Structures are given as C-alpha cells and as structure tokens.
Amino acid sequence: MGIRNKTLKVMNSIKLMNKEKKTLDIMNSLLKIFTALLVIVFVLYPFLSVFGKALYSDGRTNLSEFQFIKGEFYLVKNSLLSASITALLSTTFALALGLMTFFVSERQKKIIMFILLLTMVSPPFIGSLTYIELFGRNGFITRDILKLSINPYGLWGIVSVQTLGFTSLNAVLLIGYLDSFDKTMIESAKSLKANTTSILLDIVVPLMKPAIAVSFLLSFIRSMADFSSPMIIGGAFNTLATEAYLSIIAKGNSPRASAMSVILFIPSIIVFIVYSHFLKQQQSASKNLRESQTRMKKSGVYHLVKILGLFFILWLIIQYLAIFTSAFTDKYKGEIYFTFDNIKDSIPHIRDSFIRSIIYSIIAGVFSSLIGLILSFYSYIMKGKYMKILDFISNMPYIVPGTFFGLGYIFAFNKSPLKLTGTALIVILNLIFRQLPMSIRTIQSSMTQIERATLNSAKDLGAHNLYILKDMVFPMSYSGLFLSFTNAFISSMTTIGSIIFLVYPSRKLATFVLFDLVSSGKYKIASVLSCIIIIVCLSVSLLSYRIFNRSSKNVS
C-alpha cells in the first residue's frame, strides 16, 4: 500500500478487478457445479436406483418383476380409471369455484380462499378419516339424515375423497390465473350486452384453457400417486400405488414395489410432458397483473356454477366440523358426549415428533427455496444449456409417487460413501428435494415479472452473474421465495409417502405418528393431531403472508 504512483495504482486496481473477476468466475462455476451435483445425487441417483432395483437382480437384467402386468392388469386399469375421474371432477369443481369469484364480494372471496387454504394445509388422508363416519353404511349423513344404506367403498369412495382433497389446490390455481389475466375483453363484451352465459362460456373458459389443463393433469398425477385413500376406503378396488406400498409392508418385496412404481411412472411422465406444455402457455398468458374486479349479472350458467361451488364448500365445511367435533367428543353406547380426554391422550403421541417436524419443515422450506432460486437463475434467467436438463430432472420428485422417491433414497443411500439411512439428514434431504419442483415453479413464475432488459443492462455495465443473482434476482424474487417457503413448509408438515420408509425409531415425524394413529384406528386422537397440524400450518402461512405483504410494501 505504500505505492503512491497514480498509474501504478490504476494498473493495480485493474489487476485487482481482474483477479476479483476470476475469483467470482470460479465461485460462479463452483456454485453451478455444486447445484448440479446436488440435483444429480439427490434426485437423479435415487430415481435411477428404483429402476435398477426393478430391472436388475443378481447382476443381470431381469424382467420377472414386471409379470404382474399380465396377471394383475386390473391394477393399472383401476389406477387410470380413478385418476381420470378424480381429475375430471376436481377440475370441474375448481372451475365452478373459480368462476364463482366473478360474482361474489371481495369479503366472500376471502372467506372462500380461507376455506380452500384450510384443506391445503391438512394431511392428505384425513379426508378418508371423516368419509366413513359421514358417508359410510352407518354414516351420519347417509344413514342418520338421508336414511340410506349405501356401500361407501370402492371406486366412488376413492374418487370422492380425492376430489375433496385435490379441488382446493386446483381452485387456488384457477383463481390466481383469473386474477392475473386481462379483464378488458370481458368489459367490452359486457358493454356489447353479451349475457353472462356467453361471456363465461365463450370468453372466460376458453381463455382459461391452459390453466384448466394444468389443474386436470396435476390432479391426475396426484391421484395416481395416492396410496393412502385407496388403502382406507378402496375396499376391493385396488390401485397400483396401494399395491406397491403393500408389497413392501406385507410381502417385504421391494423389487416388486419398484417394478410397480416404474409402471406407475409411465402415464405420469406422459401427463407431465403435456402438463409442461400447458404450463408454458399459462405462464406466457399470465402477464397482466392489474387487480380489477369485474362483475357480471347473475344469470344463466351462473346458477350451475353456484350450485357446484356451494355444494363443494358445504362439503368441505362439514368435513372440518366433523374432524373438530371428533377431537372433542367420544361415544358411549351410541351416546355422544363432550370430553377433553382425546387431547389428554394425544400428549404422549405429540412428544418430540411435533417439534422435530416443525424444525425439519423449516429447513426443507429454506433450502428448497434457495436451491430453487439458484437453479431457476441459471436455467430460466441465464438460459444455461445444460441447466435446462437439470431443471427437468429436478422435476422428477413431483411426478413420481412419494413412496417411489422414498424407496429411491433407501436404495441409493444404504451404502458408503453415501450411507445416510438412519440419519436425520436423509429425511431432511428427502423433504428438500421432494419440494424442490414446487419451489422452482413458484420462483420461476415470480421471475416472469423481472424485466429481462434491466438484467441485461446490468450485465452490460459489467455486473457479474453472482452480483446479479445476489443483488437483483434475489430481492426481486421475494414474493416467489416466500410463497415457495410456505408451500414447502406445509407440504413437509403434511407429507407421508416419501418419508414413510425413511423414518427411524428416534426420528418420528408428526405425519408419521398421525398415519400410524389412523392405521391403528385411533380416530379420536388422530383428529386432535390433525387439528394441531392444521393450526401450525395455518399460522405459518398467515405469518409468512403478513411478513411478505409488509416487506413488499416496504420495497415499493
């Protein structure tokens, strides 16, 4: 530093800049490689391990595990059938709810959104829990109110429970889409005196096509992957996902489970490719973000929309009332009475598992959002060539059933150098990478709002990639990051399929305990636990919504 010579100083600083640029470049590549490695090791490798288990045994290719297709083709048929019906119904209901928002006040819309949020934060199998109590042969509604004795099991049981569970996310998707698109067309149609039916059917619905397709396909994939509902209310109607799960727990046959998962994967990947196509359309269409409330006359097709929408909301409300009441009541010889016993009984089940669940979910939320941000930065903003492939790979956990992903983790990480089975790390990693696709989606859709020109000008001014990421993309993706954190947190709190085979005695998670309670028929205590999970998830969503709203106001 003793050198005072001006020229030398300038030269030195140039050198320094070069040097700094070099370090930055190295850091940049390191970050890229590190992220790529993470995805390859924790997504692709476990994924391929399942294929390996299904296809190879004793060191050679062995297709014998696939023979079940011949004898048990009905499994494939059942899965496809129930997934198609569920997807159709849950999209129809979601569409009705979406269109309903055109006719209700801001306040009513908020209430609808809150009820929808409630189902999204509930563990997936609690639908089946209340279903039998309400609609069973001896159910409260079917027998006590409607005086019917119907068989609740089988295809329609599964379809009802799944529809109830999946519609909410679809509806939120559709409502979000409706909010974002340009309403001027509707306004002009209205001024041309078009009636409600034709506005909805000729303008709105066609415009929503990509979003409708996305929610249909999403429900299809989710239904194919769901093993818990068919297990509880499927009766004699068996599906692939359930059978794969049972192959493990009843037969101890993991190659068979792997083979079934591989077959299950085929329709899902096809559907996913179609889905990505529509998703792009949806993203490119949703550019307009002006909030505007459009009202229409309540006539024509509106009545159908209203009936469907109200029916669904009523159904949801009944379900949640049932869970809540069952947490606080018990039955003795047919007499229902109020009690706190269930809550008292639930305390030993809560113990450490709840705190552990919350901590794991926070970690999963933070890291899946960060990794999602970095991946999206390289693939979506920088348009890196190989990064596109990586982006596709990182979507895998989303397409495959949770049990598939969990099995993959066992097969992949049961030996050194990556021996992780039995550690907390394997569960956390599984949660992180299972949520990654959703995080990438939310972050990328928030990135659509970043003006590319701004980034390019920063680049032209010599800003390094890393600084663009840190100082521009990161703050500009705040909304996406918050949303992705919340999503990942909630999913991690409520997920079961992917972690069910990874949990060890000292590492139980809340959903696992809940699933166990449901499996062993302790519905009362299960209801208490469900309520607690719902409350935790709701508080976190509301809190993060609050923080985000305030911080985004601060920014603007």
Next chain:
Amino acid sequence: MKKRLLLIMLLVFSMIIYAGCSKETPDVTDPGVTDEQNNDIGNEVEETEDRLDFGGRTMNVVTTSEKYVELFDAFGKEVNAKVEFLSMSSGEVIARIEAEGGKPMADLWFGGGLDAFMAAKDSGLLEQYVPKEVDKIDSRFVDSDNYWIAKGLTVVGFLVNEEYLQEKGLETPTKWTDLADPKYKGEIIMSNPAISGTNYGAVKGILDMMGEEEGWKYLEKLNENIPFYGKRGKDPEEKTVAGEFAIGIVPADKASFDVAEKNNLRVIYPEDGIPWVPEGVAIFKGGDGVDIAKAFIDFMLRDENQKLLAELDGKDSAQMIKEGIEGYDLGLPKDKLIEQDISTFGSMRENILTKWEELTKGK
C-alpha cells in the same frame, strides 16, 4: 420491518444449527459399564441386584404398537437408558432391513407375528440370547436355537354387532363353520393375512384344525361371504364398530372387549376352535444397543413386568407364556385353543399366502 425479518432469519438459522447439532449426538457410549453383560449367553444363574446402568444410552425398538410406552419407560428408568420406538408391521421391518443393505434399524424387535421372526432368523438378522428365567417359560415359545422368544399369544375371535344381525333376522355366529353360511354374505370383514398377523393366525389355525384340504375348502366358502379384505390390521374392528359390517375377525384381547362394551357389540371365542399366534421378541444383530436389548428381555420376563405386559396387552392369563402370571379374566377357554404346529408358522407362510392370494384374487 427489516429488523423483524432479520429476527426470523436468525430464528430459522438457530433452528438449523440446533438440528445440525442434534444430529451429531447419538448414543454416546459409556465404555466399561456394560462389557460383563455381553458375555452372559448361556448364563442362567441369577445375578440380579447388580444394578445395570447404561449411562443414558439409547435402545431403538421397532414394535407393533405405541401402547408399550409404559413398559419401555419403566425399563429406561431402571437401567438409565433411553428407549426410542417406532411402530411398524413385521413385513415392513423385514423389507426395510433388506432394502437398507442388511443393517437392522433397531436393537430390539418387540411384537409381531412369529412367522416374520422365523424368517429373520433364517436370514441371519437376529442375535442369540438365553434370557434369565427362561426355564420358567413353556418351551414351545422359545426358539430352540435361542434367537427369539414369544411375549404372549394373540388369540382370534369374532367381534359381533348383534343388534344389526337381529335387524336382519340373523342369529349370532358362534363357530367358524357358521361364518361360511351363505346367509352372512357381505356381512363379514377380515384383513388380508399378508398384512395382519392376527388374520394370518386365523388362516393358519383353520388349516391346522381342519386339515389342509378341508381347510382350503372352508376358506373358499368363507371367501364368498367376505366382500373385501382390509388392508390394515385394524380394519375388521374399526369397520364393525362403525356399523359397516356385522362380524369382524379380530384379536380377542381386553381392548376388543372394551370396544365391544363401549359400542354395544360382543366378542365371541369361536366354539369349534380358537386360532392363536405367538408374538415374537428378538434382538437384532449388529446394533449399537444389543446389550441394552438383552437387559430388556431379562427385564420383561420378570414377574412384575410380565404382569404389566399382560395389562398393557389386555391379555387373559391363558395368553401369557410364563407360568403363574395373572392377566385379565376374559373367560378364554384354554381347552378350545387349536392344536397348532408352531414350527410351520414361518415355513408355511409363503405357501399359505400364495394360495390364499389366488383364492381371493382382486379382493
């Protein structure tokens, strides 16, 4: 505002750090305390009052139900150890050990159908141990090579909704042969025996009682009356309680009697023969807490703990394996227990289940 954000981030990171730390502190071993415990295979001399102290180490347990928590806690307190447990079906235990490359996920395996224990013994997953007081146990319930021991018997009965049957003009079934009567079509629920140890016990018991040929003929007829098989062990009880079915094939223990009392149902011990299945206990080979697991088995076999176990399991005295242990009086007629061949529980399992699956395909 920024401050609050910072605060939350801080919270998040402190939690991460907490989780990171908690990962790294498993099972601190206290050397020197336990070595003498390791080499007492074959040592049946009672050397109690040598208070065991495991220095807060952890024993991991896979078990069938969380209801044993009281027993585990009592043990943990006595020997200064921590007991962590996970409930899991026996099929899953075997599948996971296999999938994870042979390393057992726990030290102790507590409960579950004996067939799985026999399979685990054959695959070399279990540790040999001769517990203290083994001489006071019916030798049928101890493995001849000392790999497993039974902790009690599950007996199979019917849970019956008599009110519902009366409505339909049907009488209460009292025998297995009654259940095959076409008039009960659609009213009976049973679990898949591949999943439920109790229901595997029922199928095995029926085959032992009637003989292979007659037994399968009977099961074929019974199958006609059962619309589908539950995919969870608890299905029969639960669905009978919910009024979905009139007759459930259930484990006839105190819990079932309680459920019956509470819901106006009845538990019936079948008059023509009561199937039963021993529940196993074994130590996994190669775990960190093998010595603690051994101490646990000795602990479990002590009279006062047998009594506690009978209470937790809700067992009749006739369901206990140690002589002179008094359980509940559930009125179990000991002479009606079917003459079953224990040795074939494991060896016949695959055959029985394959045949059973063919018989009931698609249900």
